[in-house]
Amino acid sequence: MAEAPHTQTLDRLRSADEPAFGGKSASLGELLAGGIPVPPGFALSTSAFHAFVRESGLQRTIDDALSHMTIGDVDSVSGASRTISEAMRHAPIPTAVEEEIAARYADVAEAAGEPEPPVAVRSSAVGEDSEEATFAGQQETYLWVRGVGHVCDAVRDCWVSLFSPTAISYRARLGAAPEPAMGVTVQLMVDAGVSGVMFTCNPVSGDRSMIAINASWGLGLAVVGGEVTPDDLLVSKVTGEVVREHIHSKELEYVPDPGGRGAVRVDVPAERRDVRCLDEDAIAALVDVGRKVERYFGSAQDIEWAIARDASVPEGVYIVQSRPVTTTKPAVAEKPAGGDALSMVMATFGVKSAGGGQR
Amino acid sequence: MASTTPATGSFPSPYEVETLPGCEGWEEMYPYYGRFLESRREADEGRFWFWNSMHFPEPMPAFDVVCIDSPYQGIGSWQNRVFAVPPAMGIDWRVVNGYIYITGNPVLDPEKVAERAEVFQKRAGYYYENWDELYGKWRSNMEQLIKELSELEVPDLPEYEPDAVVSGEQNTSFYRVQDAYSRTLRMGDLMWQHHFELLLLGYGAYATLAEFCKANLPDIPDQHIAQMVAGIDVILFRPDQELRRLARLAIETGVDGAFRQGRTPEEIDAELATSEAGRAWLEELEKVKEPWFHMATGDGLYHFYRSWLDEPSIPYASLIGHIAALQAGQEIERPTEQIREERDRLANGYRELLDESAQATFDDLLNLSRKVFPYVEEHKFFCDYWFLTSWWNKIREFGALLARNGFLEDGEDVFHLTRHEVASALDELTLTWATGGKPAGPTHWPPIVARRKEILERFKEWNPPPALGTAPEKVMDPTLIMLWGITDERVRDWASQVEGGSSLNGAAASPGTIEGVARVVRSVDQIGDVREGEVLVCGSTSPAWAPIFSKISATVTDVGGVMSHAAIVCREYGLPAVVGTGRATATIKTGQRVRVDGTNGVVTILDGDGDG
Secondary structure (H helix, E strand, C coil): CCCCCCCCEEEHHHHHHHHHHHHHHHHHHHHHHHCCCCCCEEEEEHHHHHHHHHHHHHHHHHHHHHHCCCCCCCHHHHHHHHHHHHHHHHCCCCHHHHHHHHHHHHHHHHHHHHCCCCCCEEEECCCCHHHHHHHHHCCEEEEEEHHHHHHHHHHHHHHHHHHHHHHHHHHHHHHHHHHCCEEEEEEEEECCEEEEECCCCCCCCCCEEEEEEEEECCCCCHHCCCCCCCCCEEEEEECEEEEEEEEECCCCCEEECCHHHHHHHCCCCCHHHCCCCHHHHHHHHHHHHHHHHHHHCCCEEEEEEECCCCCCCCCCCCEEEECCCCCCCHHHHHHCCCHHHHHHHHHCCCHHHHHCCCC | CCCCCCCCCCCCCCCCCCCCCCCCCCCHHHHHHHHHCCCHHHHHHCCEEECCCCCCCCCCCCCHHHHHHHHHHHHHHHHHHHHCCEEEEEEEEEECCCEEEEEEECCCCCHHHHHHHHHHHHHHHHHCCCCHHHHHHHHHHHHHHHHHHHHHCCCCCCCCCHHHHHCCCCHHHHHHHHHHHHHHHHHHHHHHHHHHHHHHHHHHHHHHHHHHHHHHHHCHHHHHHHHHHHHCHHHHHHHHHHHHHHHHHHHHCCCCCCCCCCHHHHHHHHCCCCCHHHHHHHHHHHHHHHHCCCCCCCCCCCCCCECCCCHHHHHHHCCCCHHHHCCCCCCCCHHHHHHHHHHHHHHHHHHCCCHHHHHHHHHHHHHHHHHHHHHHHHHHHHHHHEEEHHHHHHHHHHHHHHCCCCCCCCCHHHHHCCCHHHHHHHHHHHHHHHHCCCCCCHHHHHHHHHHHHHHEEEEEEEECCCCCCCCCCCCCCCHHHHHHHCCHHHHHHHHHHCCCEHHHHHEECCEEEEEEEEEEEHHHHHHCCCCCCCCCEECCCCCHHHHHHHHEEEECCCCCCCHHHHHHHHHHHHCCCEEECCHHHHHHCCCCCEEEECCEEEEECCCCCCCC
């Protein structure tokens, strides 16, 4: 693409692009750089959002609505949110941005081998506190979106989410709030037969020799949204053995809408509910890719993954998101991290160490 | 039959356990100090006694009590008096309805613990530092002792003393019989002293590595730690390795036709003797016998666990199996290269997951464990198998002497007398031999033996509770933890099982889950009953059980940790195993369907029926 100031293909992004493209897009770029299988796609920079606000003359509406709002007054904040959202939904996307999206989408279509391939459109938050921002509701996901028009609508909907009542309140609470901005990730959809998340450590015990996998049928929505109790596996990184497993009854799943757009929630047929949704090969492939991601980033990762329906593994395994594990407590507080082997053996026999206190 | 009256703690009081009907007077088989005496009721009820079903799964014959006293003498000497392990002295034992319960003697005074710590550090440090040299010395001591034992002659009592007595070259037969008996007993004691010289330190190094791994990687499976340490070319595997070699040789030289299912060793030997190739094979077999056929058919602590030399049907059954497998085109070799690779893969895999500072400690602990572990694995062959099976045979010679003189109906009956009663019988025998008087022994001993045999048979029907007395607040004794796997968790599990229930917890010894029909096997002579695909439920296993692991689908044991024989073999065969359940043989009945979850260490009884 000759001139594309507002977009970039995912594989060209690196972590340094986070300020412009947001954390999600940047980390997908890093994954691709690390040779991790990530569905192809592209990202919109915050400049696209800024162009949208500037060219449609929305800034005045936004400033007006926010200046008349009383922080802490729920009705007032909701009113401002409504005013801004309405205005944004009716504003056109700048032609230059729309043309870039169309061209990038055409590339995805070519790679996918179909004219209007389904894509996932997600917000990609910007800023050091993006984790917390995510928590504040600035994360939107639109699945199974087809056609340039609908992609543009979904992109706009992501932008709109910047002005949800929660997001407005959150920024207001921060005081000297930065100008709101957001990147967007557009990625080819994987029609997942099974999907879920994995931690490249046991998040409960902190054991780094384990990979903890949660898996359920269908698209990842059900697991991420906590709508099902997924199969819960603990797998040894070293041998690939399943060390512990709890198979739960997985009663619902998300599948692509038969109409072609969006995802729908359906009941899982009885015969599939109580069986483990991952076979040995799939587990091995996940462990493999999980270790690769962890090695690339150099720290324990919390990874969203999907396995394409009816695909064989490892070819069908895709990573759709990865971020550092932040919630894990460091493995065992008073662990004997190192020391003289012989005095440790002595301690086994009840010889108290010089520092006192028997292990 | 066990009383379920709770004692002060969670287990039945040993004093409330009733004598089985028809077994009145059983106590006289055992020394007074091994009984729960009224005079020390208060103290003994307050202690935690667990059934040592790992070493004593069956009721104890009177003579076999030697194999309680001597080992605990050995543990106590080394742990308490030589190394002075700071928090623990030795092990006390008691007998209830023929079954052996043990407990540790803790050191509670902190000053005493500190004092012992100094002794321990100095002496244990010396051992670890000079391990290879000390182990080398140990081996030559054991080989010397075994040689002495095999050369020890049990003399007969002749009509007239030989000329050698007249010439002064030889003592009188009275003296020689008495001397041989006391030397035999002392050699047994000495073996048990050797047995424990290095064992505790060997286990201690391993236990430290395990604890270190778990502190850093809390979910690491026990079997992975064991696999990282386990030896590859261990003496224990040699006997079966030799059988596999002989099986291949039989096929190569075309004599495999002699090894047909259902034939006795004598029949096979007879056919082999008819051809030159067959005779050559038999010659090769003779070379293998010393020492590899000193393999025991059981874990060695009972007189009835014989060696392969005594019961050739056991190695011959293996030979027939190996030959049939080879003929069917199967691989019978232990995949040592694969085991070695797996061992390195595990060690490297876990190592690279540790912090840099921890990696150095891991290396040191792993190296120390690997250095000391050959002893842990190999002492069994020298002590428990080779020496002990030979030693029991020496006792049999005294039994034969007593039987020839009418004191016993059968030489084997000697094992139903205590070692002191045998001494007493020999006293009378040699006395009346000398005096020419009429001995009372022939009328005195046989009814006693008959009564005791009857009592032991009845004892076999009893299911001993896993523990008696008061549950400890915390298990402090490193030996109990390392050798028997008596952890706080295990004690709690047992306590909860006193309530009963349809599932049992144990150590996850070999991963995988299967459902199958249970076969409860109480002793090695019942292993012939096991059918293809059944789940083996037993007290514990030993190398003698080897032939059945290719038949069964999983193993559940009462006692043992992840380094127990059953655990090691199941990992090799890829069978799920749950060990140390406490009372699988008491809870599960033959014929019941069970689920064995070797990954999580849980056994579930799926239905209530069984013919047991």
